[in-house]
Amino acid sequence: MISQSPVLVVVIPLIFAFLTLLFGLWRKGLCYPITLVALSLSFLASLHTLNTVITSGTIHYYLGGWNPPWGIEYVVDHLSAFVLVIVSFIALLVAIYSKKSVEQELPEKIVYFYCLFLLQVTGFLGIVITGDMFNLYVFLEIASLAGYALIATGEDGAPFASFNYVIFGTIGACFYLLGVGYLYIVTGSLNIADLSQILPNLYHSKVVLVAFAFFLVGVSIKMALFPLHVWLPDAYTYAPSTVTALLAPLMTKVGAYVMIRIMFTVFEPYFSIELIPVTSILGWMAAGAIIFGAVMALAQTDLKRMLAYILVSEVGYITLGIGLANRNGLTGAILHILNDAFMMLALFLVVGAIMYRSGKREIPQLRYLHRKMPLTMAVFVIAALSVIGIPPTCGFFSKWYLILGAIDAGKWVFVAVLLISSLLNVILFFRVIESAYLEPVAEHSSGGSELAIAREESPLTMLIPILIAGAGIMSFGILSGKIISTIIQFAIPIGF
Amino acid sequence: MFDFIVSKYNYWIYVILMMIGFYAMIGKRNLVKKIIGMNLFQTAIILFFVSTAAKRGGTLPIIEHGHDHGAHAIEAAAYINPLPHVLMLTAIVVMVSTLGVALAIVIAIYRRYNTLEEDEILRQRK
Numbered sequence: 001m002i003s004q005s006p007v008l009v010v011v012i013p014l015i016f017a018f019l020t021l022l023f024g025l026w027r028k029g030l031c032y033p034i035t036l037v038a039l040s041l042s043f044l045a046s047l048h049t050l051n052t053v054i055t056s057g058t059i060h061y062y063l064g065g066w067n068p069p070w071g072i073e074y075v076v077d078h079l080s081a082f083v084l085v086i087v088s089f090i091a092l093l094v095a096i097y098s099k100k101s102v103e104q105e106l107p108e109k110i111v112y113f114y115c116l117f118l119l120q121v122t123g124f125l126g127i128v129i130t131g132d133m134f135n136l137y138v139f140l141e142i143a144s145l146a147g148y149a150l151i152a153t154g155e156d157g158a159p160f161a162s163f164n165y166v167i168f169g170t171i172g173a174c175f176y177l178l179g180v181g182y183l184y185i186v187t188g189s190l191n192i193a194d195l196s197q198i199l200p201n202l203y204h205s206k207v208v209l210v211a212f213a214f215f216l217v218g219v220s221i222k223m224a225l226f227p228l229h230v231w232l233p234d235a236y237t238y239a240p241s242t243v244t245a246l247l248a249p250l251m252t253k254v255g256a257y258v259m260i261r262i263m264f265t266v267f268e269p270y271f272s273i274e275l276i277p278v279t280s281i282l283g284w285m286a287a288g289a290i291i292f293g294a295v296m297a298l299a300q301t302d303l304k305r306m307l308a309y310i311l312v313s314e315v316g317y318i319t320l321g322i323g324l325a326n327r328n329g330l331t332g333a334i335l336h337i338l339n340d341a342f343m344m345l346a347l348f349l350v351v352g353a354i355m356y357r358s359g360k361r362e363i364p365q366l367r368y369l370h371r372k373m374p375l376t377m378a379v380f381v382i383a384a385l386s387v388i389g390i391p392p393t394c395g396f397f398s399k400w401y402l403i404l405g406a407i408d409a410g411k412w413v414f415v416a417v418l419l420i421s422s423l424l425n426v427i428l429f430f431r432v433i434e435s436a437y438l439e440p441v442a443e444h445s446s447g448g449s450e451l452a453i454a455r456e457e458s459p460l461t462m463l464i465p466i467l468i469a470g471a472g473i474m475s476f477g478i479l480s481g482k483i484i485s486t487i488i489q490f491a492i493p494i495g496f
Numbered sequence: 497m498f499d500f501i502v503s504k505y506n507y508w509i510y511v512i513l514m515m516i517g518f519y520a521m522i523g524k525r526n527l528v529k530k531i532i533g534m535n536l537f538q539t540a541i542i543l544f545f546v547s548t549a550a551k552r553g554g555t556l557p558i559i560e561h562g563h564d565h566g567a568h569a570i571e572a573a574a575y576i577n578p579l580p581h582v583l584m585l586t587a588i589v590v591m592v593s594t595l596g597v598a599l600a601i602v603i604a605i606y607r608r609y610n611t612l613e614e615d616e617i618l619r620q621r622k
Contacts, residue, residue: 134583141590145597152601159604160617166598167521170534177541177587184580185548 005052006061006074008045009084010125013038013091017118024111031114032099038118039095042125043088050081054486060131068131069191075131079334079491083128083257086341090249091121093345093465098242100459101352105240106153113153120146120246127254133180133190133266136258140176140222143254144169147247151239161234168231172221175214182211195266203271212271215262216278223255225319226289229312233296236308241352244304248311248348249341256318256337260330263322264493273325283323287417289316294424303361303432304351307344310387310428313421314340320414321402327496329405334488336398339386339476343395346383346469350376353458353466369436372456375463377436379470384429386473389422394477506547514540525614527605531598538591542584549580 016038024031052059053076061074076084095117106113123143130136148169152162184190186207187198202208217228224232236244263272263279273279293313300306318340321333353376354369355361370377386395399418406414457463476483501508513536520533554576602612609617 134586138586138590141594145590145593148597148601152604156608157621159601159608160621163527163598163601163605166594166601167530167534170538170594171518171521173590174537174541178544181541181545181548181580 004061005045005048006059006076006129007063009042009049009088010074010122010129012042012045013118013122013125017115017122020118021111021115024114028110031111032095035095035098035114035118036092039088039092039121042121043085043092046081046084046088046125049076050085050487053078053081069189069194072135073131073191073193074129075193076129077491078487079257079260079493080128082334082487082491083253083337084125086338087121087124087128087250087254090341090345091124091246093468094242094246094349097245097349097352097462097465099461101240101242101356101462104356105242109153113150116146116150117242117246120150124250124254128257131192133183133192133195135190137173137177137180140258141173143251144173144222147243147251150243150247151235154239154243156238157234158238161231161238165231165235168221168228172218172228175218175221179211179214179218182207182214186211192261192266196268199266199271200268203275209276212262212267212276212278216259216282219255219259219262220285223252223259223319224312224315225285226292226312226316227285229289229293229315232312233305233308236311237302237305241304241348241355245345245348245352248308249344252311252315253318253337253341256315256322256333259319260322260333260493264495269325269493269495279323279325281323282319283411283414286316286318286320286323287414289313289319290417290421291424294421294428297428298424301363303354303363303366304348306363306428306432307347307351310347310425311344314344314387317398317402317418320418321398321405324402324405324409324411324414325496326405326408327492328401328408330492330496331484331488332398332401332405334491335394335401335480335484338483339394339398339473342469342472342476343383343386346379346466346473347387349462349466349469350380350383353462356462357456357458363432363435366432366436368439372454373458374455376458376466379466380436381433382470382473384425384433386477388425388429392474392477394473394480397477397480506543506550510540510544510547513537513543527602527612527614531595531602534598535591535595538587538594542587542591545580545584545587549577551576 016034020031020034023034049059059076062068063072063074066072098117102110102113120143123139123146126139127136127143130139148162148166151165152159180190183195186202186205187195189195189198199208221228236248239247290313293309293316297306297309297313300309318333318336321329321336351361353373354366357373360366382393386393389395389399399422403415403418406418458466517533517536517540521530521537524530524533555574557575557578605617606612609620611617
């Protein structure tokens with residue numbers, strides 16, 4: 001049983017998705033506990049997998065006993081085990097959080113919501129664990145389709161935003177599929193390990209170059225890399241708060257994972273860096289994303305939309321780390337997958353809690369929130385400090401490695417971009433914190449009588465995940481040295 | 497040049513179909529036309545994959561019960577690679593589900609805005 005843990009990570013949420021549907025149609029209240037059980041089991045399995053990888057190295061799991069390159073293979077190395085644990089843990093936190101928010105926002109669709117939720121998580125986990133290019137496409141589409149449906153259940157503008165996402169997402173997935181097809185023509189293989197053996201002799205073939213271009217564009221659309229991000233702000237603004245809290249931290253990070261895999265595992269670093277100058281193009285696109293995301297976020301008054309643009313800029317950070325293509329840059333990128341997932345999780349969970357209590361999310365309407373929801377707002381401030389990059393929060397350490405990487409690469413423009421974006425983030429979050437924490441001067445001077453404001457902390461099922469996310473941001477910052485020395489230094493692709 | 501086009505005509509058709517679909521997805525303002533474009537795009541990819549496996553005079557890769565006890569099926573040059581077809585079966589399933597989700601979303605949009613023209617929806621949303 002235990003030796004099967006790689007496959008259990010994916011199979012448990014998949015089976016429970018259908019169990020949720022069956023039991024849910026019988027008793028609506030069973031959906032929530034079943035989802036929690038499924039995600040807890042999946043999280044435990046992924047922890048066990050990570051532990052096995054750390055102690056005894058890469059795991060190869062052959063589905064149905066068919067040997068690669070013919071059968072489908074699951075490969076768990078340090079990078080995928082690391083991302084697996086992040087995905088399953090965040091999914092579990094969002095599932096705990098979902099209870100109240102879903103009861104309020106989607107009272108008639110609870111059963112289908114949890115079914116789709118589990119399918120979504122299955123898709124993410126499958127993308128990360130698989131060692132087969134076509135299997136990856138299938139999981140990518142499972143995750144995307146569940147995402148389209150979940151986003152469309154949101155408020156007024158959601159179906160239209162989701163439709164745009166369907167169009168863009170399908171273009172991305174189809175480009176990826178074409179890439180798989182072109183590689184299959186020249187190599188006759190779909191297995192990632194097998195491809196990386198065969199491809200080096202074919203690097204000068206035009207077919208391989210076309211395949212690589214298709215892969216990069218397709219994955220860039222899925223991870224919302226500027227200038228292909230246009231679907232993201234609308235989709236994540238109008239989606240239900242739980243859905244945004246699940247998709248925003250994970251979809252973009254899983255996309256970044258796929259990009260690292262394709263650029264440095266399927267193809268060798270030599271191909272992506274020296275043969276065609278794709279890393280430097282990516283670096284410039286990432287710099288554009290960082291600045292553009294932050295500037296667009298400045299223009300927003302809707303808190304959720306502002307965070308969506310910050311997410312565009314955060315995707316830029318990870319891509320910049322990939323584009324720098326040196327050891328420090330990649331350490332920063334992989335560490336930022338963890339840090340950014342938790343920062344975005346904390347921010348979107350807090351926005352969901354504010355929405356649940358007050359139904360408002362325009363920045364000027366947030367007045368007195370520090371008295372209504374002191375703990376929730378404290379976590380918001382921690383996450384904001386982390387996005388800005390202040391030590392000891394985790395955001396500082398990934399930015400530190402990115403800056404070191406940029407200096408190593410001699411790209412001073414990127415150092416400047418990273419620093420400018422930190423300053424822009426200070427302005428961005430100060431606007432929110434000012435509105436939520438500082439009280440209007442006029443009311444203070446006139447009489448000075450404290451307005452009686454009842455304390456309305458988020459409900460417990462929401463508060464616990466929020467606090468865990470906040471604690472995570474602090475502790476990953478303090479433990480970042482240990483995380484790098486036990487996991488990330490082995491997760492960096494061979495050749496750096 | 498002419499020979500090059502004629503001998504690979506299936507790939508040319510795939511490229512043309514894909515570009516028509518791509519144009520419809522990006523350029524058309526009607527939501528249903530966009531979906532039709534999406535379907536054309538995906539169908540073009542099926543044509544591409546199946547073309548890569550096509551071979552004149554190839555046999556089936558079945559050893560038992562095959563012609564001449566499967567003597568042809570053992571040589572790679574003699575049989576038709578079944579894998580692209582199998583991949584496309586999975587891809588067709590994915591495409592049908594995408595179509596289903598897209599149509600369901602379009603129904604939701606129509607109920608809300610009473611139109612399927614993108615410009616009209618954007619005007620109403622202001």
